Amino acid sequence: MYGGSLNPLAQELNDILEKGNSDFPGSLAAFGREIFFPKGILTQSAEAKAKAHRFNATILPVVTAGLTHGLSVAADMFIEPGDVIIMPDKLWGNYRLLFELRKGAKISTFPLYNDKGGFNIGEYKRALHEAKGSSKIVTLLNFPNNPTGFTPTFNEMKEIGSMLINIAETGQPVIVFCDDAYFGLFYEDDTASESIFSILADSHPKLTAVKLDGATKEDFVWGFRVGFITVSTRVNNGQEDKFFEAVEKKLGGTVRSNISNAPAPSQSVLLHAMGNNNFVNERNEKRQILKARAIEVKNVLSDPKYADYFTAYPFNSGYFMCVKLKQGLDAEKFRKELLEKEGTGVIAIGSSDIRIAFSSVEKEDIKDLFDAMHRCASNM
Ligand SMILES: Cc1ncc(COP(=O)(O)O)c(C=O)c1O
Missing domain, CATH: 3.40.640.10 (Type I PLP-dependent aspartate aminotransferase-like (Major domain))
Known part of the structure; x- marks a missing residue:
């Protein structure tokens, strides 16, 4: 007061x-x-x-x-x-x-x-x-x-x-x-x-x-x-x-x-950028890049082999998607192992969820990313 x-x-x-x-x-x-x-x-x-x-x-x-x-x-x-x-x-x-x-x-x-x-x-x-x-x-x-x-x-x-x-x-x-x-x-x-x-x-x-x-x-x-x-x-x-x-x-x-x-x-x-006629188009281009990556994630994960170790939570928007690890895999141990053995960084959330920022992975690299995760999970 x-x-x-x-x-x-x-x-x-x-x-x-x-x-x-x-x-x-x-x-x-x-x-x-x-x-x-x-x-x-x-x-x-x-x-x-x-x-x-x-x-x-x-x-x-x-x-x-x-x-x-x-x-x-x-x-x-x-x-x-x-x-x-x-x-x-x-x-x-x-x-x-x-x-x-x-x-x-x-x-x-x-x-x-x-x-x-x-x-x-x-x-x-x-x-x-x-x-x-x-x-x-x-x-x-x-x-x-x-x-x-x-x-x-x-x-x-x-x-x-x-x-x-x-x-x-x-x-x-x-x-x-x-x-x-x-x-x-x-x-x-x-x-x-x-x-x-x-x-x-x-x-x-x-x-x-x-x-x-x-x-x-x-x-x-x-x-x-x-x-x-x-x-x-x-x-x-x-x-x-x-x-x-x-x-x-x-x-x-x-x-x-x-x-x-x-x-x-x-x-x-x-404000200056927003005043430019190209602003909306350029922003849309970036959004399309993210959309293409999100669709690629879905395509890659449609291969049933991944479901042995992890499955995706439903997603349709934003920068990220999440998978739930299976077979008792611990999210934090998996994250560390993936970083050590595959040089790949993801975020562990809670005991079994892994967040993947597809916003920062090129479309061409998405399959490699999930293959690295698959390899890591099967080795664990
Ligand atoms: C859901 C959510 N809200 C808010 C923020 C914070 O945004 P800012 O960087 O503008 O503070 C973030 C950043 O990661 C976020 O994920």
């Missing part, structure tokens, strides 16, 4: 939020309620940007420094120690550091796949219903998924969206984090090509959707650290502008309080 009581600027923002959606302030963590955008250089810059017609001698807008930072801002705003975050059991390991270690929250998982290899809507429903009655249900969906490269189909995505909205309709506050790091990298026709955020945005006052996305993977600029955080909920008619301005100020204050500002040169380079 600011000197023991809520800063008047935070109070002002909270009053605006309350007026726009009386459920929303209750979804915020204590930090989210207390944060405000200080009246200083940045506020004055923003005012100057809006009103200075002659010269604007100030600095740049606020964005997040990559998706990890966006997730961390979202966690500051909405997560309290002890909160439970429901997500599929195939997950990006950094969520544990981010939500569990940093924020003291607990990740609760459900099996990503059903027995047909589709999204396990039944288990998701069960996990969400178990959490009913808590002050708020928090869930995170990451499609295309890291580590599996899985995205639900159009129909599955609609079903997930309806289920979450239905829960909000029963009066239960719901917060959904949509980690869209690999958005746009879809390789099959029936894969949902819109984020779940597009279904959830503006759907219900008790549902808050938070989208994290950025250039890192979508635009293949890994070191740029350009990310975005977008928050949506249903707001009372006529209050939208003020409400979202207040949300923006709280997000801005959160960024201000940890990294001050996201780096400007990478934003400028990206």
Whole structure:
């Protein structure tokens, strides 16, 4: 707390939020309620940007420094120690550091796949219903998924969206984090090509959707650290502008309080590149390269010999795919052996899963990679 009581600027923002959606302030963590955008250089810059017609001698807008930072801002705003975050059991390991270690929250998982290899809507429903009655249900969906490269189909995505909205309709506050790091990298026709955020945005006052996305993977600029955080909920008619301005100020204050500002040169380079007529074509070319590799992985693995030692989890998108080792092979021992004997690096996840980044293997080398894995497994 600011000197023991809520800063008047935070109070002002909270009053605006309350007026726009009386459920929303209750979804915020204590930090989210207390944060405000200080009246200083940045506020004055923003005012100057809006009103200075002659010269604007100030600095740049606020964005997040990559998706990890966006997730961390979202966690500051909405997560309290002890909160439970429901997500599929195939997950990006950094969520544990981010939500569990940093924020003291607990990740609760459900099996990503059903027995047909589709999204396990039944288990998701069960996990969400178990959490009913808590002050708020928090869930995170990451499609295309890291580590599996899985995205639900159009129909599955609609079903997930309806289920979450239905829960909000029963009066239960719901917060959904949509980690869209690999958005746009879809390789099959029936894969949902819109984020779940597009279904959830503006759907219900008790549902808050938070989208994290950025250039890192979508635009293949890994070191740029350009990310975005977008928050949506249903707001009372006529209050939208003020409400979202207040949300923006709280997000801005959160960024201000940890990294001050996201780096400007990478934003400028990206903006400049996006203004070039070839940008979309060049990005599509890269996406096609990844698609061709994903298809090659499927072709190679259609040879039944590999199934003696490992089988692929269903995948249709993103940078990665995962296999499950068989015959009691231990993932970490296998990873080390593959590195030692075959000079091949993969990622071991849990006791039996291996993540393969086909994004970093040439199409022509994919068969050799899986043959090396097959050899290694049979020797073990
Ligand atoms: C699912 C997921 N979300 C977020 C990130 C972080 O992206 P950034 O490098 O922009 O912080 C990654 C990076 O590996 C990721 O796999």
